[in-house]
Amino acid sequence: MKVIQAVHPEDFKAYQTAQIRERFLLDGIVEPGKINLVYTHYDRMIVGGASPLGTELDLGNYPNLRAEYFLERREIGIINVGGDGTVTADGTAYNVNKLDCLYIGKGTKEVKFASKSADAPAVFFILSAPAHMTYPTALMTNEEAVKVHAGATETANKRTINKYIFLEGIRSCQLVMGLTILEPGSVWNTMPAHVHDRRMEAYFYFDLDKSQKLVHYMGEGNETRHIMMNNHEAVVSPPWSIHSGSATANYKFIWGMAGENQDYTDMDPIAIPDLR
Ligand SMILES: O=C[C@H](O)[C@@H](O)CC(=O)C(=O)O
Numbered sequence: 001m002k003v004i005q006a007v008h009p010e011d012f013k014a015y016q017t018a019q020i021r022e023r024f025l026l027d028g029i030v031e032p033g034k035i036n037l038v039y040t041h042y043d044r045m046i047v048g049g050a051s052p053l054g055t056e057l058d059l060g061n062y063p064n065l066r067a068e069y070f071l072e073r074r075e076i077g078i079i080n081v082g083g084d085g086t087v088t089a090d091g092t093a094y095n096v097n098k099l100d101c102l103y104i105g106k107g108t109k110e111v112k113f114a115s116k117s118a119d120a121p122a123v124f125f126i127l128s129a130p131a132h133m134t135y136p137t138a139l140m141t142n143e144e145a146v147k148v149h150a151g152a153t154e155t156a157n158k159r160t161i162n163k164y165i166f167l168e169g170i171r172s173c174q175l176v177m178g179l180t181i182l183e184p185g186s187v188w189n190t191m192p193a194h195v196h197d198r199r200m201e202a203y204f205y206f207d208l209d210k211s212q213k214l215v216h217y218m219g220e221g222n223e224t225r226h227i228m229m230n231n232h233e234a235v236v237s238p239p240w241s242i243h244s245g246s247a248t249a250n251y252k253f254i255w256g257m258a259g260e261n262q263d264y265t266d267m268d269p270i271a272i273p274d275l276r
């Protein structure tokens with residue numbers, strides 16, 4: 001499992017394109033027939049993808065964890081962004097179709113991922129954080145997710161925020177997870193931008209056409225940089241960094257957090273004119 005170390009904001013100011021990409025961009029996590037996971041030292045969040053084809057994929061165990069099994073001291077959130085699929089947790093199979101979310105609590109020994117059809121494979125995006133107790137495994141469909149309408153067509157940021165794992169939804173120790181859908185013609189997410197010193201965040205962009213590009217903005221609000229991103233790529237956001245994007249067409253993205261609190265509204269917004 002690849003490991004990403006944490007970066008100091010003062011050091012970040014000197015980073016060139018290649019360094020920014022190496023330290024924050026998680027590309028290649030979606031690979032047909034494979035599970036790819038990255039261990040980040042941002043709140044020890046593991047970020048990855050499971051893309052089963054004809055055969056089931058096992059979550060497995062990794063030496064980095066020094067655990068008997070993956071979820072011995074962890075919890076996991078999974079959202080499917082591809083074709084119909086199933087996730088099996090200790091023998092119980094859950095239908096996790098596109099935009100559905102499954103939370104699996106600490107103590108589950110075996111997790112398996114499968115696609116209903118290899119011709120329309122499921123693509124599972126995975127977030128896993130350390131957990132101190134067991135919350136029940138729970139499935140939430142996209143219809144059941146709590147929806148918040150944000151932005152406007154005039155500012156090209158009209159979008160719907162879908163919340164799944166959060167204080168009023170699926171309960172967890174640390175994980176907060178959901179996804180945001182932009183309307184056609186709207187291309188800006190998380191603008192006005194914000195930081196939340198108490199939590200890290202990861203973004204995973206999807207349903208962005210292959211011919212298009214996403215520009216992800218990061219850094220302190222007065223010292224911003226960008227990363228050019230493609231469909232099915234993820235990026236980690238340190239607690240000191242904004243995390244916002246604009247693209248050449250509309251798209252969707254999964255966001256997820258772990259850290260000091262689970263209060264979604266604990267954000268310090270940065271006024272648009274103040275960005276540098
Ligand atoms: O801390 C919260 C996250 O940055 C996202 O939920 C923001 C987002 O989905 C959006 O504005 O579109």
Ligand SMILES: [Zn+2]
Pocket residue numbers: 194195196201243267
């Ligand atoms: Zn945020």
